[in-house]
Amino acid sequence: MLALVVAHLVVAALLPLVSRRSRRAAFGIAAVLPAATLVWGVVHLGAALGPGLEETVTWSAALDLELGFRLDALGLVMIVLVGGLGALILAYSAWYFGKDSRDAPRNSALLLAFAGAMLGLVLADDLLTLYVFWELTSIASFLLVGQGGLHRANRRAAVQALLVTVFGGLAMLLGIVFVGESAGSYRISEIVAAPPVCGLAATGVALILVGALTKSAQAPFHPWLPAAMAAPTPVSAYLHAASMVKAGVVLVGRLSPGFADRAEWWVPIALLGLVTMLIGGWRALHETDLKRLLAFGTVSQLGFLMVLFGSGDRIGEIAALTMLLAHGLFKAPLFMVVGIVDKVTGTREVGALSGLGRRLPGLAVAAVLAAASMAGVPFLLGFLGKEAAFEAFVHQGGARGWVLALGLLTGSILTVAYSARFLWGAFADKPGLEPVDPKRPAPGLLVPTWTAAVAGLVLGCIPPLVNALAQPYAAAYPATDATEADYHLALWHGLSLPLLFSAVALAVGLALHVGRDRITGLHRALGHPLSAQRGYEVVVAGLERAATQVTGRVQVGSLPVYLGVLLCTVLVLPGIALITGGVWPRDQSLVSSLLQLPLGLIVVVAALALTRVRRRFTAVLLVGAIGYGIGGLFVVDGAPDLALAQFLVETLTLVAFVFVLRRLPAHFDPDGGTATAPGNRPRRGVEMRKAVLATVAGVFVAVAGVVLSGARQQPPAASGEFVARAPEAGADNVIAAILVDFRALDTVGEITVLLIAAAGTASLVLATRFDRRRKAGGGTPEHEKEVLG
Amino acid sequence: MITINLAMAVVLAVLYSVGFYLLLQRSLMRILIGIVVLGHGANLLLQLAGGPPARAPVLGTALPEEFADPLPQALALTAIVITFALTTYLLALGYRSWVLTGRDEVQDDVEDRRVAERERPEGSMEEDAEGPDDEEDPGSAAASDRTDEPAEVSGSGAAR
Numbered sequence: 001m002l003a004l005v006v007a008h009l010v011v012a013a014l015l016p017l018v019s020r021r022s023r024r025a026a027f028g029i030a031a032v033l034p035a036a037t038l039v040w041g042v043v044h045l046g047a048a049l050g051p052g053l054e055e056t057v058t059w060s061a062a063l064d065l066e067l068g069f070r071l072d073a074l075g076l077v078m079i080v081l082v083g084g085l086g087a088l089i090l091a092y093s094a095w096y097f098g099k100d101s102r103d104a105p106r107n108s109a110l111l112l113a114f115a116g117a118m119l120g121l122v123l124a125d126d127l128l129t130l131y132v133f134w135e136l137t138s139i140a141s142f143l144l145v146g147q148g149g150l151h152r153a154n155r156r157a158a159v160q161a162l163l164v165t166v167f168g169g170l171a172m173l174l175g176i177v178f179v180g181e182s183a184g185s186y187r188i189s190e191i192v193a194a195p196p197v198c199g200l201a202a203t204g205v206a207l208i209l210v211g212a213l214t215k216s217a218q219a220p221f222h223p224w225l226p227a228a229m230a231a232p233t234p235v236s237a238y239l240h241a242a243s244m245v246k247a248g249v250v251l252v253g254r255l256s257p258g259f260a261d262r263a264e265w266w267v268p269i270a271l272l273g274l275v276t277m278l279i280g281g282w283r284a285l286h287e288t289d290l291k292r293l294l295a296f297g298t299v300s301q302l303g304f305l306m307v308l309f310g311s312g313d314r315i316g317e318i319a320a321l322t323m324l325l326a327h328g329l330f331k332a333p334l335f336m337v338v339g340i341v342d343k344v345t346g347t348r349e350v351g352a353l354s355g356l357g358r359r360l361p362g363l364a365v366a367a368v369l370a371a372a373s374m375a376g377v378p379f380l381l382g383f384l385g386k387e388a389a390f391e392a393f394v395h396q397g398g399a400r401g402w403v404l405a406l407g408l409l410t411g412s413i414l415t416v417a418y419s420a421r422f423l424w425g426a427f428a429d430k431p432g433l434e435p436v437d438p439k440r441p442a443p444g445l446l447v448p449t450w451t452a453a454v455a456g457l458v459l460g461c462i463p464p465l466v467n468a469l470a471q472p473y474a475a476a477y478p479a480t481d482a483t484e485a486d487y488h489l490a491l492w493h494g495l496s497l498p499l500l501f502s503a504v505a506l507a508v509g510l511a512l513h514v515g516r517d518r519i520t521g522l523h524r525a526l527g528h529p530l531s532a533q534r535g536y537e538v539v540v541a542g543l544e545r546a547a548t549q550v551t552g553r554v555q556v557g558s559l560p561v562y563l564g565v566l567l568c569t570v571l572v573l574p575g576i577a578l579i580t581g582g583v584w585p586r587d588q589s590l591v592s593s594l595l596q597l598p599l600g601l602i603v604v605v606a607a608l609a610l611t612r613v614r615r616r617f618t619a620v621l622l623v624g625a626i627g628y629g630i631g632g633l634f635v636v637d638g639a640p641d642l643a644l645a646q647f648l649v650e651t652l653t654l655v656a657f658v659f660v661l662r663r664l665p666a667h668f669d670p671d672g673g674t675a676t677a678p679g680n681r682p683r684r685g686v687e688m689r690k691a692v693l694a695t696v697a698g699v700f701v702a703v704a705g706v707v708l709s710g711a712r713q714q715p716p717a718a719s720g721e722f723v724a725r726a727p728e729a730g731a732d733n734v735i736a737a738i739l740v741d742f743r744a745l746d747t748v749g750e751i752t753v754l755l756i757a758a759a760g761t762a763s764l765v766l767a768t769r770f771d772r773r774r775k776a777g778g779g780t781p782e783h784e785k786e787v788l789g
Numbered sequence: 790m791i792t793i794n795l796a797m798a799v800v801l802a803v804l805y806s807v808g809f810y811l812l813l814q815r816s817l818m819r820i821l822i823g824i825v826v827l828g829h830g831a832n833l834l835l836q837l838a839g840g841p842p843a844r845a846p847v848l849g850t851a852l853p854e855e856f857a858d859p860l861p862q863a864l865a866l867t868a869i870v871i872t873f874a875l876t877t878y879l880l881a882l883g884y885r886s887w888v889l890t891g892r893d894e895v896q897d898d899v900e901d902r903r904v905a906e907r908e909r910p911e912g913s914m915e916e917d918a919e920g921p922d923d924e925e926d927p928g929s930a931a932a933s934d935r936t937d938e939p940a941e942v943s944g945s946g947a948a949r
Contacts (some may be wrong), residue, residue: 139835151927162819230928291928335947342930477795547908557901560813567809592794592841602801607807607826618836623825625803630829633800637836638843638857645866646832649873653825656877660884664893668816698806701830702798707934709838710792716839719858734846734856738863750867757874764881 001067001123004040005133008116012109027094030112034086035094037119040072041079048076049472052189054125059489062560068126068187074253074472077321078122081328083241084455084696086115088448089256092336093234095444097342103147103232111238114140118243121249126177127186130251132646134215137244138165144239145231157227164214164224172211178204188254192476195258202264210266214301216248219276223533226283226295233342237335240326241298246543249302253309253320257476269310270400276303278330284524285516290338290348290426293332294680295539301327304411307404308389313396314484318473319388322489325403326381326456330373333452334422337367340445341426344438350425355435357427362450363441364427369453375419375509376412376502380460382586383502384413384489388724390498395483409501416509418724423515432506446458465488488648528765560690567697578704585710595636603629611691620657624650794835801837804830817883817893824879828872835865 011033019026047053053071071079077645090111097104100175117136124130139162146158148539158201182188182196183205195201217225239245259265278489287293299517305327308320357364373380393405406449429435459466467489493499498505512519556562591597606625613619627650634643646663666737722742729741739747793801804826811823839861844851847861887893926932 024881096930096933098936100936101933102936103933147927154927230926232928232933233930236928240887298876309902346929346931348929544910548904548907552905552907555901556905557898559895559897560815563809563813588792589794590797596794596796596842600796603800607803609809609820610826611810619819619822623822626826626829630833633833634836636842639843639862639865640845640847640884642832642836642862642866642869649869653873653876656880660880663884664818664887667821691810692907694808694810694813695806696844697809698802698804701805701834702793705801705834705838706793706798716858716860719860720853722859723848723853723856726870731849734848734859735863735866738859739866743863746867751872753871754874757878760878761881764878764885768885771888 001053002057002067002120002629003346004033004037005116005123005691006118008593009113012113014593015109016105019108021130023097023099023101023104024094025098026108027090030108031087031090031094032160033112034083034090034115037079037083037115038087041076041083044071045076047071049468050589055173062278065128066126067129068274069120069123069129070125070189071123073233073469074250074321075123077325077469077473078243078250079119081246082118082122082243084116085328085332085452086111086118086238088452089238089242089332092237092339092445092448092574095442096232096234096339101503106147107144107232107235109233110140110144114144114239114244116468118247118476121247124189127180127188127191127489129186131176132213134172134247135169137239137247137696138162138169138215141165141228141239141244142233145228147231153230154739157224157230162229162285163225163373163540168211168214168221171207175204175207175209175211175395180204181210191442192258193256202262202585204429205255205262206264206268208251209265212248212251214248214269215251216245216247216306217299217307218272218303219279220532220535222276222280222299223536225299226292227533229289229291231296233291233339236295237332237339243336245298245302246305246324246328249305249309249320249324252306253317253324253473255277256309256312260310260477264704266310266312269616270307273303273306273310273403274411276306277411278303278407278414279443281411281418282523284418285414285421285512285519287768288350288425290341290350290422291335293418293422293739294334294338294351295333296298297415297422298331299329300411300415300418301331301374304389304408307408311392311396311404312477313392314455314474314477314479315388315395315487316392317419317477318467318470318487318489319385320474321395321470322381322388323385325459325466325469326373326385329381329452329456329459330370333366333370333449333456335373335443336449336452337363337370337426340441340449343445344437344441345444345700347436350421352433353426353436354428354430354433356438358429359435359442360427362446364423365452366446368423371419371423373453373456375416377503378491378502379457381456381466382460384460384463384466384491386502387493387498388487388489390501391493391496392486394497394501405501409505412501413508413512417512417516417519420510421680424513425729460473460493464703544710564690564693567693567720571697571700574704575700578700582703583711584707593636596633599629601634603633616661616664616666616668617658620654623657623720624654627653641733665787794841797833797837801830801834804833815895817886817895820895821876821879821883825872825876828868828876832865832868832872835861835868839865 011029015026015030018029041048041172044053048071056067057067059067090108093107093111097107097779115141117133120133121130121137124133130168142158142162145154145161147154149155149158176186178200179191179196182198182201185191189211213222225245227242231240256265275391277300277630280296280303281772284293284300286527301323305320305323308316308323309783311317311320338348341353344360345353345356347353369380373382376385389408390405393408395401470489476760491565594608603626606622606629608621610622610626613622619726627646631643631646631650634640634646722738723734725742726732727736729737731737731741808823808827808830811826812820814820814823839858843857844855846856846862883893
């Protein structure tokens with residue numbers, strides 16, 4: 001299975017090479033792999049409907065990571081949608097995109113890559129594997145909606161789709177870790193077999209649900225889906241109708257056997273699913289753009305699927321799988337119909353299309369087949385699913401069952417109404433409107449549309465076929481009584497309540513369509529008291545503003561401020577630790593050797609004077625005084641080698657400073673230290689703050705030094721050893737023995753640092769001299785002028 | 790057991806305070822001097838933490854028990870030399886900067902200042918959302934037929 005997924009991605013990567021020759025051929029080649037996937041699925045039908053076909057590839061044994069795949073009934077149905085519809089839509093795309101379309105090469109490669117990721121997602125049996133493919137499909141969706149990024153609508157929709165789905169994806173990842181850790185396994189089949197019961201797992205389940213709800217465009221996250229209609233129609237048909245948006249419901253379907261009886265699982269699913277179904281249906285009734293009408297229809301149907309998959313009821317799950325298949329088989333051809341209508345007439349507006357049905361009857365019949373399946377007309381697949389759904393909740397009874405049954409009935413009425421509106425909007429003769437004059441649609445566009453639409457009819461007429469798929473999936477849910485155990489999909493269950501529901505839905509839905517003017521009036525009167533799209537915009541704008549303000553406050557671009565923050569952090573964090581945990585050593589003496597006093601005084605005086613001087617040369621001399629003073633302290637401490645090094649280094653530093661000072665102005669301040677500028681007063685406050693901060697930090701370091709070195713209780717561990725072994729190194733001076741023998745590698749490192757610093761210094765100084773020589777008068781060389789402006 | 794005595798603690802406090810204070814200044818040369826002073830303080834701290842004054846660790850001049858701890862000394866010696874390398878390199882950098890810009894000041898980052906003064910982000914998604922939708926529908930079939938040469942640009946160009 002991994003090989004199949006990888007093959008998709010590899011071919012997708014190579015596809016641009018084909019696109020260069022022929023864009024149509026690229027789509028043709030891209031269609032081969034999804035078709036092969038469908039064939040592969042059918043070949044393994046027996047295993048998929050029986051025990052399931054498993055495959056595990058070790059990813060990282062040390063981290064206990066593996067890529068786990070499993071083909072079961074749900075996976076097989078999704079393969080029909082991802083592979084079967086994928087092949088049809090890619091073939092359709094070959095004729096949809098123009099021969100020289102600039103968008104075609106990108107779309108062919110991305111659609112195929114998406115198909116691979118989606119295949120991995122529906123086959124994954126490991127939550128982490130699933131997550132990887134989940135995000136890959138989000139990225140593919142972003143790229144496919146964004147297209148070339150040339151249009152505002154594309155960019156906006158792509159970012160919205162990405163932000164919403166990735167937000168959900170991240171929440172889901174956290175949830176996956178919670179659930180996986182509390183279950184002790186990331187295998188979906190193992191988690192479902194023994195679902196973890198603890199607070200952590202409950203939180204994790206809720207977080208996973210956020211991922212599923214965002215991906216499947218459930219309220220209040222749904223606006224990204226209609227916005228994504230800015231993508232080309234084949235992309236909408238494939239990603240945003242047939243496959244990707246199903247990922248959320250599929251995940252719910254995978255986990256429901258383990259969690260369906262938990263309130264934190266079924267309550268949000270049932271509630272939000274129902275609300276989504278009603279909102280989507282209601283909005284679809286008022287869209288004038290056929291594509292957006294279908295998009296809201298998809299939102300509505302996804303809500304329906306969500307309710308079914310989360311029901312945890314045997315009949316409900318049979319209905320879920322049937323509707324999942326049905327929705328793919330009617331929504332994809334409906335989108336393809338819209339694409340053709342757009343292609344041949346140049347518009348998708350309800351108010352501009354008239355008389356198309358008489359001019360293109362073949363297309364109209366395909367659309368009627370698909371829309372009728374959506375509306376739940378008998379002999380079509382949608383009818384089977386809807387009957388089962390009504391049966392499930394009517395049979396379940398109780399408050400929950402009836403609320404859901406009546407809610408779904410209302411949703412179905414809306415579905416019938418917008419299905420009728422779609423057919424009317426696209427094909428009807430409208431009085432007072434000039435009939436359109438369409439071009440002839442290419443057969444390459446019609447054949448895939450027809451194939452998908454007819455598949456819905458064929459499967460709808462042969463219920464046992466779909467039944468064979470749905471029963472093994474629903475077998476995960478125990479049947480509570482004989483009705484549930486015996487339930488099977490059929491065209492005729494006798495005169496029953498579900499049949500009445502279907503009839504009511506059709507009748508009332510058509511009535512709603514007939515009275516559409518009044519409904520539009522009602523819609524206008526209601527307006528939009530709450531808009532999820534507006535909510536999204538407010539949240540994103542708030543985030544952006546917060547980010548700008550935080551950046552502005554935190555990143556002020558001033559070096560002293562940054563250093564001040566660093567010092568404050570040092571004072572606050574280790575400072576608190578020092579105050580609470582530090583012990584001032586008891587045997588603290590004022591001075592160890594009297595000589596330390598005058599030497600220390602020299603250092604202190606020179607250092608304090610350093611803060612007041614204005615002349616650079618004086619400052620350098622004071623630094624020298626400090627250095628020599630410290631050298632003296634080293635001598636007192638019994639470290640003549642250190643003192644020697646210190647004197648030598650100090651002298652060299654002094655010489656280097658003097659070389660540079662020759663060229664710099666004598667005073668630090670540009671105006672010679674007589675600053676009487678008006679801005680002087682506030683600066684004094686700043687200087688005071690700096691002085692206080694620096695003093696406190698300096699005292700902190702000294703106190704920390706005393707406390708930490710005073711905390712020592714054992715004599716040095718290695719020093720005695722160094723002293724004892726110094727003669728073996730052939731040295732009387734232990735320091736020398738350490739430097740050149742015991743820790744010789746340190747010294748080599750030190751020499752390397754010296755060398756690098758010398759090379760750097762030399763090149764910086766020589767660069768200046770070189771510039772001088774080349775351009776008399778000096779100044780900035782050309783290449784640096786460009787940088788400095 | 791071994792502690793830094795009070796007088797030396799004061800010296801350390803002054804060295805570090807002065808070093809920090811100079812580091813907080815805007816003049817490049819003052820910052821450099823601050824680093825040198827901090828280096829002095831650090832080297833002194835290293836050596837002092839090793840123990841109280843004792844005899845130089847040279848064999849034959851004293852008994853091994855009277856020796857000062859040689860290891861911190863060796864480490865401090867390395868530190869001194871590296872401080873020197875760092876100082877000269879920074880000095881050369883400061884000099885180069887002065888030669889190129891004629892200034893000896895650390896300036897604020899102009900771009901950061903601009904960000905700080907901004908009320909809302911540049912290229913905001915919010916503005917994108919509020920903007921007019923005057924463009925043609927990118928999801929349309931006509932848009933999918935468009936070739937690499939955008940025809941509408943040349944058309945409008947000819948009209949002007």
